[in-house]
Amino acid sequence: MMALEQARREISALSALATAVLPVEEALGHVLAAPILAQQDIPHVATSAMDGWALAAPPESGPGVPSWELRAETAHSPVRQAAPLGAGEAAEVVTGSPVPDGTVSVLRTEHGIISGRTLTPARTSGDLAEGRNVRAAGTECPAGTQLLPSGAVLTPARAAVAAVAGHDRLEVVRRPRVVLILTGEEVITTGIPRGGQVRDVFGIALPGMVTEMGAGTVESLRLGDDPEMLSRELRRITEAGEADLVITSGGTAHSRADSLRPALHALGAEILVDSVDMRPGHPALFARLSGAAGTVHLLGLPGNPLAGFAALAALGAPLFDALGGVPADQRSRALSLTAGAPLQGAARGVRLVPVRSGPSGAVPAGHSSPHMMRGLADSDALAIVPQDGVVQGEQVQCLEIPGQRRGGHRWDE
Numbered sequence: 071m072m073a074l075e076q077a078r079r080e081i082s083a084l085s086a087l088a089t090a091v092l093p094v095e096e097a098l099g100h101v102l103a104a105p106i107l108a109q110q111d112i113p114h115v116a117t118s119a120m121d122g123w124a125l126a127a128p129p130e131s132g133p134g135v136p137s138w139e140l141r142a143e144t145a146h147s148p149v150r151q152a153a154p155l156g157a158g159e160a161a162e163v164v165t166g167s168p169v170p171d172g173t174v175s176v177l178r179t180e181h182g183i184i185s186g187r188t189l190t191p192a193r194t195s196g197d198l199a200e201g202r203n204v205r206a207a208g209t210e211c212p213a214g215t216q217l218l219p220s221g222a223v224l225t226p227a228r229a230a231v232a233a234v235a236g237h238d239r240l241e242v243v244r245r246p247r248v249v250l251i252l253t254g255e256e257v258i259t260t261g262i263p264r265g266g267q268v269r270d271v272f273g274i275a276l277p278g279m280v281t282e283m284g285a286g287t288v289e290s291l292r293l294g295d296d297p298e299m300l301s302r303e304l305r306r307i308t309e310a311g312e313a314d315l316v317i318t319s320g321g322t323a324h325s326r327a328d329s330l331r332p333a334l335h336a337l338g339a340e341i342l343v344d345s346v347d348m349r350p351g352h353p354a355l356f357a358r359l360s361g362a363a364g365t366v367h368l369l370g371l372p373g374n375p376l377a378g379f380a381a382l383a384a385l386g387a388p389l390f391d392a393l394g395g396v397p398a399d400q401r402s403r404a405l406s407l408t409a410g411a412p413l414q415g416a417a418r419g420v421r422l423v424p425v426r427s428g429p430s431g432a433v434p435a436g437h438s439s440p441h442m443m444r445g446l447a448d449s450d451a452l453a454i455v456p457q458d459g460v461v462q463g464e465q466v467q468c469l470e471i472p473g474q475r476r477g478g479h480r481w482d483e
């Protein structure tokens with residue numbers, strides 16, 4: 071039995087998967103394996119920030135507002151740069167189009183009065199000031215600037231900045247290919263359970279959860295409780311080299327009906343974490359299977375619904391972070407929340423308590439026995455409560471519940 075903190079540390083220390091070069095769209099959600107640099111100045115040419123007219127230096131004229139001569143040729147094209155402006159000349163521009171050389175400022179459409187080919191700015195317009203409404207080249211950054219560091223997760227906004235910088239393909243850490251093996255003869259996937267049947271919770275929730283945690287692909291298999299069938303399946307997966315990570319549900323305990331430990335034993339698997347000192351979820355295990363095609367890691371989640379999901383939140387987060395290449399110092403993240411009510415500890419180890427936000431902070435969500443789902447469904451986080459408990463007002467470390475952030479309560483309410 072290993073302390074939760076130590077189990078998370080051991081798992082966090084795993085090496086990242088290999089890197090791959092992917093088109094930007096496919097690289098979304100991956101961790102960058104190399105920094106992203108600007109390949110040229112951004113913007114690379116001076117452009118107009120307004121629809122209007124690019125103005126050359128003001129013409130020599132008497133007192134009052136000067137006028138410009140409108141060039142016959144327009145600079146309507148947002149891509150083509152018009153010929154340089156002559157003295158006293160103005161040329162039409164649209165937002166984003168390159169301004170002609172010699173542009174001092176851009177006069178926006180609504181500030182100009184045209185009479186024949188003469189353009190006169192409104193008396194009150196501030197658009198004559200040098201540089202007004204012109205986006206100078208390199209103002210966002212000069213060429214060579216680092217826009218994103220290696221180790222950053224490529225969010226949609228970061229993919230967009232990589233595209234702005236002219237990148238088509240990015241070097242990223244591969245995301246784990248996951249196979250879910252859902253065990254249990256009594257588990258049904260449709261309809262109302264009868265007799266000793268239970269409706270499956272893992273097959274429905276795990277794919278979304280592990281995808282959010284950083285899985286690349288997810289496949290699911292269903293097996294009964296036969297250890298021989300389970301070890302055959304695990305051998306096949308390891309030899310085929312078709313997965314980086316297997317996550318199983320059920321069969322983690324020590325009764326004759328529990329298949330996971332006997333199956334791993336038969337395969338000579340290396341058990342890296344054999345039970346964790348946490349309630350619920352203590353029979354969880356983490357193992358390594360080696361075959362000719364490489365290494366496959368295995369996370370065994372207990373079958374009791376809350377126990378299984380608690381084990382995923384506790385051990386899965388550092389695991390996906392490590393395999394997916396999240397920098398080492400960010401792999402075992404926990405939130406610190408204020409306890410809005412006393413939180414009771416377990417007789418030993420830590421207790422993982424589903425909590426939701428209340429006016430005074432995190433309060434137990436209730437309905438949180440290991441076989442239940444209601445508490446987790448109504449919670450925002452899992453508080454890691456030490457043996458002595460936590461008093462109201464004290465800070466408590468909490469785990470994120472995968473996939474629950476969007477649907478959760480709001481901590482700032």
Ligand SMILES: Nc1nc2c(c(=O)[nH]1)N[C@H]1C(S)=C(S)[C@@H](COP(=O)(O)OP(=O)(O)OC[C@H]3O[C@@H](n4cnc5c(N)ncnc54)[C@H](O)[C@@H]3O)O[C@H]1N2
Nearest residue numbers: 254257268269270271272320321322323328372373374377
């Ligand atoms: N003598 C002991 N018995 C048990 C111990 C123990 O220490 N000594 N530990 C208990 C704890 S704690 C847990 S957690 C469970 C672990 O169980 P397993 O991982 O072996 O899981 P199963 O026995 O297969 O199932 C347990 C429970 O969960 C239900 N289940 C399984 N799969 C699903 C699913 N996909 N969807 C919904 N529910 C599922 C299953 O029907 C059982 O009710 O062991 C305790 N026993």
Ligand code: MOO
Nearest residue numbers: 350351352377440
């Ligand atoms: O892991 Mo069991 O409580 O922890 O149901």
